[in-house]
Amino acid sequence: MPLLELKDVHARYGPIRALHGVSLTVDEGEVVALLGANGAGKTTTLRSISSMTRTSGDIVFDGRRIARRSPEYAARLGIAHVPEARGLFPELTVWENLRMGAIGPGRGAALEQEAKRVVGYFPWIERRRDQPAATLSGGEQQMLALGRALVSRPWLLMLDEPSLGLAPTVVRELFAIVHHLNEDEGLTVLVVEQNATIALDIASRAYVLEVGRVAVEGTSDELQRHEGVRKSYLGY
Amino acid sequence: MALPARAARFDVDVGPALRAVILGIGLLVSAVALLGLIGLVLTQTETGFTWAGYWQQVVSGLAQGAIFASLALALVLIYRATDVLNFAQGEMATFTTFIAWSLMNHMSYWPAFALTLVIAFVGGAAVERIIIRPVEDRPEIVVVIVTIGLLIALNGLSGWIWNPEVKAFDTPFSYGTTEIAGVVISYQDLGVLGVCLATVVLLWAFFRFTTLGLVMRAVANSQDASRLLGVRVGWMLALGWGLAAVLGAVAGMMAAPTLFLDPNLMLVVLIYSFAAAVLGGIDSPVGAVVGGLILGVLINILGTYVDFIGGELRLPAALVVLLIVLLIRPQGLFGHRVVRRV
Numbered sequence: 001m002p003l004l005e006l007k008d009v010h011a012r013y014g015p016i017r018a019l020h021g022v023s024l025t026v027d028e029g030e031v032v033a034l035l036g037a038n039g040a041g042k043t044t045t046l047r048s049i050s051s052m053t054r055t056s057g058d059i060v061f062d063g064r065r066i067a068r069r070s071p072e073y074a075a076r077l078g079i080a081h082v083p084e085a086r087g088l089f090p091e092l093t094v095w096e097n098l099r100m101g102a103i104g105p106g107r108g109a110a111l112e113q114e115a116k117r118v119v120g121y122f123p124w125i126e127r128r129r130d131q132p133a134a135t136l137s138g139g140e141q142q143m144l145a146l147g148r149a150l151v152s153r154p155w156l157l158m159l160d161e162p163s164l165g166l167a168p169t170v171v172r173e174l175f176a177i178v179h180h181l182n183e184d185e186g187l188t189v190l191v192v193e194q195n196a197t198i199a200l201d202i203a204s205r206a207y208v209l210e211v212g213r214v215a216v217e218g219t220s221d222e223l224q225r226h227e228g229v230r231k232s233y234l235g236y
Numbered sequence: 237m238a239l240p241a242r243a244a245r246f247d248v249d250v251g252p253a254l255r256a257v258i259l260g261i262g263l264l265v266s267a268v269a270l271l272g273l274i275g276l277v278l279t280q281t282e283t284g285f286t287w288a289g290y291w292q293q294v295v296s297g298l299a300q301g302a303i304f305a306s307l308a309l310a311l312v313l314i315y316r317a318t319d320v321l322n323f324a325q326g327e328m329a330t331f332t333t334f335i336a337w338s339l340m341n342h343m344s345y346w347p348a349f350a351l352t353l354v355i356a357f358v359g360g361a362a363v364e365r366i367i368i369r370p371v372e373d374r375p376e377i378v379v380v381i382v383t384i385g386l387l388i389a390l391n392g393l394s395g396w397i398w399n400p401e402v403k404a405f406d407t408p409f410s411y412g413t414t415e416i417a418g419v420v421i422s423y424q425d426l427g428v429l430g431v432c433l434a435t436v437v438l439l440w441a442f443f444r445f446t447t448l449g450l451v452m453r454a455v456a457n458s459q460d461a462s463r464l465l466g467v468r469v470g471w472m473l474a475l476g477w478g479l480a481a482v483l484g485a486v487a488g489m490m491a492a493p494t495l496f497l498d499p500n501l502m503l504v505v506l507i508y509s510f511a512a513a514v515l516g517g518i519d520s521p522v523g524a525v526v527g528g529l530i531l532g533v534l535i536n537i538l539g540t541y542v543d544f545i546g547g548e549l550r551l552p553a554a555l556v557v558l559l560i561v562l563l564i565r566p567q568g569l570f571g572h573r574v575v576r577r578v
Contacts, residue, residue, distance in 0.1 A: 050464060052460070070463070072464075075463070075465055075466035076466045081464045083460075083464065087461035087464055087465075089458055090457065091453075092450075092457060096453075099447070100454050100465050101465065103450075103467065148465075152465070
């Protein structure tokens, strides 16, 4: 049984239909990429999983139907959603942002341990712990958002365009860490990306969305060889 | 070669706590210096001016200002979390003060005080859940109008329950005075100042040092991001309303002994508190407290030493000062300038 399954999910923003029946699965321990152009419905798919958008259709996570519940419900089940704008609290300090990843009851003790792990990945967090998150660079903000998601010990990590607006070296570093988390710790990841090249590098499978539908799906190898995907998204 | 070394010396990170202490001491010193300067001017212009009398006015101004500060802080708490000005904040305070008055017929002061705070907290949270919640997703103006409705309803309700007659309200502080360096200070003023500032400090510590306080600050910063981390935002907002109501109750119970208790007890106080909050910067808790204290001292000095202002023109005078500050600094003393892309 897949960890996450979407069955014929529709979504709309007012009169505008954003998803026309998206079905996909994510197995435990996988990295799955969601590719597509602007407006294809990638972000809406993630927002549907977190109940941040009106939807119809079924969404099942770990055997539970989670569609049309609430973002906090999804979070409490272990889905860490790092939204496109990173979802940091600009006025809170770096450390306070990190602490927000572990606010559930009895999580205080886990925080120390998890935070240590995150600081292992991003050593600068220790040095800048008391400065407001708003003062970080874009790359640092993305890393802090990722670090905060890790502190919550997620079952499923959902990243929305982590590469957006970042320098290529930062993007490579970020994806290397996600890859490592998957390989060494078995973290399950659903990543939305416009940068198909780098996403397919770390993903085992991928879906390509076009105007609210799954147009192509397959393993990363298959998609890298796929004529249409290569021309439209990989640029060679 | 000397340059990097010198730069490094200034680069020492003193940490946010120490920076806050330095800022606080700086503010205090400049406030005392400014007050001294005003006093010096008054020695030239006022016949019969005494420094002892002047400092006495400053202290009772601080006591009044502490009441404004408490209510202003309540306004800022709710404004930061929901972008709504709660016009009912003063009437909620009056209502809880009436409850305290009833309780004090059956028990001594401090137990009644404590019980009132608990009732205020539960009541404030209930108001959010029952009255504000249904209109939460509407435009802010709708919520503001609901709070104005609540103001009128609570005002009528407290007159109906307790009748509109003016009532005397107990004070836990003796009516005597003490002398500190030749300045006569009433215990009442000292007590009011102490209770209000202690409440503010306790609240600050709650927000600064507890996980719940952190979560509430996060909700004020971004509700969507908080929900994605599993925060039950609705309950945090109710908690915020509860804490604001507690601040209001403290302000009401501190104001009632000198202003006397009737359904309109906090109407004027609310206006001063709005002015204090805007003066300090409507999104700044520190600003609300500092703004309240400044306003309290200012209206006392203006009322005492500027003849044509006297007792009657204090409120307009306060608003004129407010307008002047906002002309020079539209975001208030401690507020953030809001920058939006358009």
